[in-house]
Amino acid sequence: MFKSIRRLGLFLISSIIISSCATKDDVVYFDGSESLEGKENLLDYEPRIEANDVLRINVSSSSVNEEIVEPFRMNQQGQGSGGGGGGQNLSLTGYLVNPQGTINFPVLGPVEVEGLTRTAIQQKLEDQISEYVRDPVVDVRIVNFSVTILGEVGSPGRVQITDGRITMPELIAMSGDITYNGRRENIKIIREVNGVKTVGHIDMTESDLFDSPFFYLKQNDLVYVEPTYRAVKSAGFFTSYQGIISVGTTIISLYFLINSL
Numbered sequence: 001m002f003k004s005i006r007r008l009g010l011f012l013i014s015s016i017i018i019s020s021c022a023t024k025d026d027v028v029y030f031d032g033s034e035s036l037e038g039k040e041n042l043l044d045y046e047p048r049i050e051a052n053d054v055l056r057i058n059v060s061s062s063s064v065n066e067e068i069v070e071p072f073r074m075n076q077q078g079q080g081s082g083g084g085g086g087g088q089n090l091s092l093t094g095y096l097v098n099p100q101g102t103i104n105f106p107v108l109g110p111v112e113v114e115g116l117t118r119t120a121i122q123q124k125l126e127d128q129i130s131e132y133v134r135d136p137v138v139d140v141r142i143v144n145f146s147v148t149i150l151g152e153v154g155s156p157g158r159v160q161i162t163d164g165r166i167t168m169p170e171l172i173a174m175s176g177d178i179t180y181n182g183r184r185e186n187i188k189i190i191r192e193v194n195g196v197k198t199v200g201h202i203d204m205t206e207s208d209l210f211d212s213p214f215f216y217l218k219q220n221d222l223v224y225v226e227p228t229y230r231a232v233k234s235a236g237f238f239t240s241y242q243g244i245i246s247v248g249t250t251i252i253s254l255y256f257l258i259n260s261l
Contacts, residue, residue, distance in 0.1 A: 046117035054094040054143040151225035152182030181231035190222040
C-alpha cells in the first residue's frame with residue numbers, strides 16, 4: 001500500500017515538473033549573438049511616408065531673414081494644411097497626407113510625399129522652395145508615428161515614437177520587457193502594406209532577428225506577444241491536439257517507468 005502511494009506521488013511530482021519547466025533557450029535573447037561581430041547596422045534606415053501620416057514641417061533659412069520664409073510655414077489655425085486638416089490637435093501642427101499621397105503645402109500647392117522618406121521629402125521641399133528663397137532649410141517629422149503592442153509584456157498599449165524609427169528590441173524594452181509567460185520565439189507583427197495586411201514573426205531568442213524585415217517597425221504596426229503553453233495550460237486550456245497528445249504520452253511513459261521501480 002505504501003509503495004503504491006509512493007509511486008503515485010512520484011508520478012504526480014514528475015508530471016508537474018516536466019510540464020512546467022522551461023529551457024534556457026526559451027527565455028534567453030539573441031542566442032548566437034557572436035555571429036553579429038562586425039555586422040553593419042542600417043543606420044540610414046527611415047520609414048516611408050504613407051497615407052494618413054501627419055507631418056510636421058518646419059522651414060527656415062540659413063542666409064536670409066526669417067520673415068522671408070514665413071509664407072512657407074503653416075499658421076497655427078491649421079490653414080495651409082490643405083489636403084489634410086486631420087485630427088483636432090494634429091491638424092494644428094502638421095500636414096495630413098491625403099489618400100492621393102499628397103499634402104497641400106503653402107505657396108507650392110500639392111506636393112507628393114507618399115512612399116518617400118523624411119530625408120527625401122526634406123530635399124524635395126528645399127529644392128522647390130529654393131526657387132523663391134535662398135538656402136532654405138527644411139525639417140520633417142512624423143507626428144503620429146506610433147506602434148501598438150499587446151499580450152505578455154510589462155506595459156501593453158500604444159507607444160508613441162519621437163525619433164522617427166524604432167526596432168523590435170527597443171519596443172520590447174519600452175514596454176517593460178516580455179513577461180515570464182510570454183513566448184519570445186514567436187512574436188507576431190501585423191502590418192499594413194498598400195492597404196493589405198501582412199503578418200510576420202520574429203524570434204527574440206535568435207540573433208538572426210537583426211536580418212528580419214520586421215526588425216525595424218513601421219508606423220501603425222501591431223505587435224502581439226503570445227502566452228506560453230504553460231500560461232495557456234494554467235488557464236485551463238490546451239493550445240492544440242498535439243499538445244494534448246504530447247502530455248498524454250508523457251504521463252503514460254512516466255506511469256510505466258514508475259511502476260517498474
